[in-house]
Each structure stands twice: as C-alpha cells, then as structure tokens.
Amino acid sequence: MNTIDRRESGVFFVDGPGGSGKTFLYRAIIAELRNKGHIVLVTASSGIAAALLPGGRTTHSRFKIPINAEPSSICNISKQSDLAKLIRQTTAIIWDEAPMANKESVQSLYRTLRDILTNDMPFGGKVMVMGGDFRQVLPVVSKGSKSQMISASIVKSHLWASTKILYLRQNMRSSNDPVFAEYLVHIGDGIEPTIHKDFVRIQTNMAISWEGETSLHKLIEEIFSNLQSHGWDASYMVERAILTPKNHDVQQLNDIIINKFLGQERNLVSFDEVEGDVNNLYQQEYLNSVSTGRLPPHVLKVKKGAPLMLLRNIDPKAGLCNGTRLLCRGTFQNMLDVEILTSYHCGRRAFLPRIKHKTTENSGLPFILIRK
Template sequence: MRLDGNAQVARAIHDELSAPVPPKDVHCAEHLNDDQRSSFDIIIEAIDVENGRIFFIDGPSGTGKTYLYRAILATVKLRGKYKLPVASSGIAATLFHRGKTAHKTLGIPVTLHASSTWKFSKQDVKTQLVKYAAVIIWDEATMTHRHEYEAINRSLRDLTGVYVPFGGKVVVFGGDFRQILPVVPKGTKAQTIVACLVRSTLWTHVQLLHLTQNMRSIHDPEFATFLLRVGDGCEPIVDEDMIKLPSSICVGNGDQISVDNLIRQIFPNLTKHVGDVFYMVQRAIITPTNDEVDMLNEKILKEFAGEEKTFYSFDSVPEDRQNLYQQEFLNSLSFSGFPPHILKLKVGSPIMLLRNINTSSGLCNGTRLICSRLRDHVIEAEI
C-alpha cells in the first residue's frame, strides 16, 4: 500500500523516534564538565520552551564539543522530540548517530551566491522532517561559507511561515575559528574572512557559548596552554609567521635519525601491533606535503610483516594528447585528494577513504580503515 505525504512523514518520524539512543550517549549528560553543563542547560531550556534561538559553541579542538552535541541529541531524543544533526564534512557527520552532511540533508546548492535558496518542495518528506525538527545541530560550522547559512535561513522562513532567523528553529552551530575557515578559491585573506559566519547578518542573533577546558590534553596542561596560545596568536613569533616549538615536543632536526625516532615514538613496537585496530586508530603522523607522506609510508610499511602488494592507477592517455604529456610525467604527479599512481600495501596497513560512498555507514572522505585482504583488483578493508 502506498502512503500519502503526511503518512510518509509520520512513518519517518516514528521510525526515528522509536530507534534506540546509542548506549554510549544515554548517560553523556551526567558527565559534563562545568563549561559543557552551562551550555547544555541553556540550549535544552531553549528547546523545551520552543524559543527559537541561535547558538554558537566556540571551543578549541579537544574541549569536548562533540561530547556536548551527543548529550544534547540524546536528551532531545529521550524527551520524544525530533532532532537533526548535520555537519559540514562527512567525517564530522559520522560522529553523530544517524548524522549526515548538511548538503545532503538540506539540499544546499553547490554553486552559491548572496541570494541563493534551498530548493525544496513543501510536500517532500525530507523537507517536512526539517520543519518538524526541534533542534538543528551543525558541526564544523566555521568551514562553511556564510551564503549557505543565509540560504537556509531564507528557506526555513519560507517553509515555516515564521519570519524570524531560521524560521524560529533552535539552531546550534559549533566549531573553532582557529582551525579551517571557508575555502575561497584563489581568495585573499580578506575575502576568506568576509566569507565567514561572523560576517553574516545572522551573527547579530547568535549567542556565544564557550568551552575552554581541553579534555583531550587534560593530563598535559602545559601542552594545552601552548595550543591555545598558538590558536589565539599569542605565541611569540621568531621569523615572519614562524613560531618556535618547545623542545619538549621536538624529536630532532629532520635528519634520517630523527625521522626514525619520530616513527618509534608514534608507533612503538609496531611489528607486534600490525592489524590491531585500537592501536592504529590512536595514532597518526601528519605532514605538510605529500612527499613526506610517501617517504614515511614507505619506511613504516617495511615494518609490517607479510607480502607487499602493488596497485597502479589507470594511466592511459588519449591518442590526441600523447604528444603533449608523457605518461611518466603524469604518473609522477601527486595531488591532494588523489591516491598515488603506485600504491603499496600489506595486510594490516591503515588506509584512508577519499570519497563519500555511504556516509550513514561511516564510509566517507577521511574515514580510516585497515586492510584485511588484498586481491588483484580489490582492496578489502574494515572501518
């Protein structure tokens, strides 16, 4: 039997509300620190009284923003209300139960301008679910162009018929302006700043909530304080925009010996932990360029036991362009967001997904996996 629009919406809402709250989120609200508790109480009160408000949770990395989101979402769900968790990136969306990217959930146009709107149909089930939501939580909001928020604001006003910011919805943005800002292709520093949420007319309606206690470095307050000084621009500058790292977090001057020491520091007893998911997910080395990535991957892979398998990218060149580009030259290029032409792997190797395949299942850009089996043309891996 085919359901009409209202019945489909009712069924979708029932399915969402009847789904169990993740066990790890049920008691989150009981373990909040003072900053988190203060923000939690303010937001939950606004949701309970259905008082349309806009909040921005400002906190450096490690201060427990995601934990606070989970506490809010679990509490809203347990009170029988519908919530809408979204994020600006796929990897951030996977941290929410049933989280999705904002573009997928809200149908945001790829090409935006100052008067863009969300292209929706009021009879569409997804549109009605957005209208029904008691709260919208939007993570990593600092990396999204302000035109997106302004487009959603105009569309929600039209959808709800309530002509106040975001149609009277409780909206919770979160992020850290010390990290990634909106990407403006070939844009200047000034153009990037203008693209930020703080330069939107909506910002005057935003209530700022601050998280300051670094829970990730709670046992290393000196390092946490150093990170804040760097993020706030208070760390002394040595040369132009360069700062000097404390000797306590340096392992050498970049020569071969110091690189080996770095690998041993980050991956101690690596040979004994090959294939250990918990061991691998707790550590990573981040580098500024792909050249360092390739060098470190090659050195670390040698520590893995087993047979090495090599995969090559598809590298044919159209006949009319064979005289313009040599295959050897094309194969030597290494671009951000693309795998190398030659990919060497062993069973147990950690890898990273580069495309959004199924965000709801956790398969999105940035997801880390571990190789479980290597075939001729297929790589089997687990999240």
C-alpha cells in the same frame, strides 16, 4: 534546552577549542531530545565530523546546499518533498564545524527554512545549534587572500548579530597535561610569542632535531614503536598518526612505514585518463606521475594490517566518508576488505570497490584527470 521546552526559536553557537567537549555536548543534547520524542537533524561541515555524531550527515548532503553557494542561493528542497515534511517536524538542527562553511552556505539554509516553514524568524523559527573552533580551518577560498577568507566566514554574516554564543573553555582531552593545553590555546589565540613574524617555538621535549633522513626513521620509531608486533592491532593504529603539510613528505613517509609491516606487499596500480581527450594527447607516463592531495598515488602500496585513509564520501551513513581511518584486512583484484577505526561505526567491516576519482577545476592542472 529551556528555549526548546518553551517552544521558542533561537540560534546558538558553541565556541570551544579542540578537546573542550563539543561533540560530547552535542551527543548529550541529541540523546535528551530524542528520548523526549523530538526530531533532531544532526549535521557537520565535514564527513569525518559528521561520522562522530549519531545519525550525522554532512550539511550539504542533508539540506541539498549548492556546492558553490552565492548571495541569492537557496537549497534544492521543494515544499512538497519528504525532506520538507521532515524539517517541519524537526525541533532542532545541529551543525558542527560551522566555521569551516562559507557564510553563503549558512545563509542559503537560512533562506530555505524561512521559505519552507513560511516563517520570517531566523532559520524559520527552528532552534539552530552551530559549533566549532575559529582557531582551526576557516572557509577555503581557492587562491584567496586572508581578507577574502575572513570575509567568507560566518562571523561576517548578518545572522551573527542574532546568534547567542556559548563558550567551552576547559580542554578535557589534555586534562592530564594543563601546560600543553594552555600552550595550544595560546597558539590558537595568537598570543604565543613568535619568531620571524609567523613561527612559534616548539617546546624542546616535543621536537626531534633534523639530521637528514635518520630523523624521519627516529620520528617513525617514536610514533609507531614496535610496529611489527602491532600490525593487526586496531586500537594501536587509531591512537597514532603523522601529519605533514606536503604531499611529497606523505609519500616518502608512507613508503618507509609500509616496509616495516610484516607480510607481502600488494601494489594496486591506477588507470589514468584525461576527460574528453579522445586523441590521447597526454602520455600515460605523465598522467601516472601526477600527484595531488585529493588523489591516491598511481601505485598504491598496501599490506594486510596497514592503516588506510578514505578520500571520498562513499557511504557517510555507514561511516565511510572523506578522512575516515581504516585498517586493511584483505586485498582482492578489484576490492579492499577494511575495518573502520574511527567514528560512530568503529569496528565495522566494509568492502571498498575501485572507483573513479576526478581532479577539480582549481587543482592547478590544465585538464580534468580521471584516476581509477
């Protein structure tokens, strides 16, 4: 704030573990600056993080950053555009979850702002506030080694040397359980004792011993207790989630949980095709069996009152972005009626149409699958 009041430039990074209050801090800064009449551009590397901030957008959509940025890339913003005019009037830029971004994306914005503002200061002299947690997801380098992922991180950028790092250390989210908060930080910092090199021992009170499929039912009952009496309860659903690293387990858990909801099940079936396959070389049965983490299943089972997760950025301004948690309020032939459970737009209703999803080139398939 002192840097802004003195009309100076500065690059800051707010470093803190999950739950230490980074989002709270950004919202306080945004409210203070906008109250004083300043313009603040609020962005995040992921849509789900952007939706937590007032006026938040993904950094790529806000600044037209190339998807696959290279060492010489610049953003697709002309000096005469309305966006360039907005940038000139902007006091500060906030970029949440910056450690997820490739350093080339950050450097593309750095070069673009210097060009638009005709200023050789870092980021064209604007106050830049980045933030995030290096204990979480680093830039994804497809099939890359550990060293390649580290090399793509912003700490390996030449900009890092001129960045002032500010630390948030106290876990506010787990303030009632300091032992668990400390345990999390120890894992993140790599100082928790490990077994067989990469495994940490889970505390006994946090684990359910594996005894086959009965353990899955025990886990579901532990997380979604009395589910049948909470089918339409948005506050109940938003406080619960089961995370698992494998798509097969996701499908298995979803099939078990959806059967526990009251009401009639609706099976929404996709239409699958291969891009450019005019000779129909691939059988429909095979295409229907393809399951990747970025696509919905061929048969999507839904019930009224069941939670859903959005897999695409449909309308980030309205809170509909990749990772948004929803509650199904109704089903139609080509549309779903949903309520947003998370983010700044919590409680808002929306209609989701049928849309086409495409696999990417690095999905491991020899073709591009289009699933509607």
